[in-house]
Amino acid sequence: MSDPAPRTSAVPSTQTDPTLGALVNDLTQQVPDLIRSELRLAQAELAQKGKRVGTGIGMFGAAGVVALYGVGALVATAILALALVVDAWLAALIVGLVLLAVAGVLAVTGKGQVDKGTPLKPERAQEGVKQDIATVKGSR
Numbered sequence: 001m002s003d004p005a006p007r008t009s010a011v012p013s014t015q016t017d018p019t020l021g022a023l024v025n026d027l028t029q030q031v032p033d034l035i036r037s038e039l040r041l042a043q044a045e046l047a048q049k050g051k052r053v054g055t056g057i058g059m060f061g062a063a064g065v066v067a068l069y070g071v072g073a074l075v076a077t078a079i080l081a082l083a084l085v086v087d088a089w090l091a092a093l094i095v096g097l098v099l100l101a102v103a104g105v106l107a108v109t110g111k112g113q114v115d116k117g118t119p120l121k122p123e124r125a126q127e128g129v130k131q132d133i134a135t136v137k138g139s140r
Contacts, residue, residue: 042122052117059110070099
């Protein structure tokens with residue numbers, strides 16, 4: 001005997017669009033999770049920027065200290081140059097210039113760190129919230 005023709009199901013599909021109540025229920029459950037995750041993102045972003053600003057401020061402080069030593073060395077150079085015209089003043093001058101160059105590098109690097117850490121606002125978190133609001137407005 002041959003197999004009969006395949007049967008098709010007469011039962012309709014059970015997939016239907018969710019009701020308004022189910023959508024509101026989902027929304028009330030998901031919004032607090034979304035807000036918490038956005039707050040965690042903002043907190044992490046501010047912590048990262050705060051570290052960069054702190055590093056930059058520390059480098060500015062170090063640049064000030066090194067520049068102070070450089071000025072001291074230059075003063076010693078001027079004293080030695082006026083007192084004796086020998087090779088000692090040239091050595092002091094070279095040391096002073098090297099210290100000032102180091103101070104300049106620290107200052108430029110510190111400024112770069114401060115620039116990376118500013119403005120002190122959670123930009124990625126703000127964008128996420130804007131996208132979330134747009135999504136919720138678009139789903140109505």
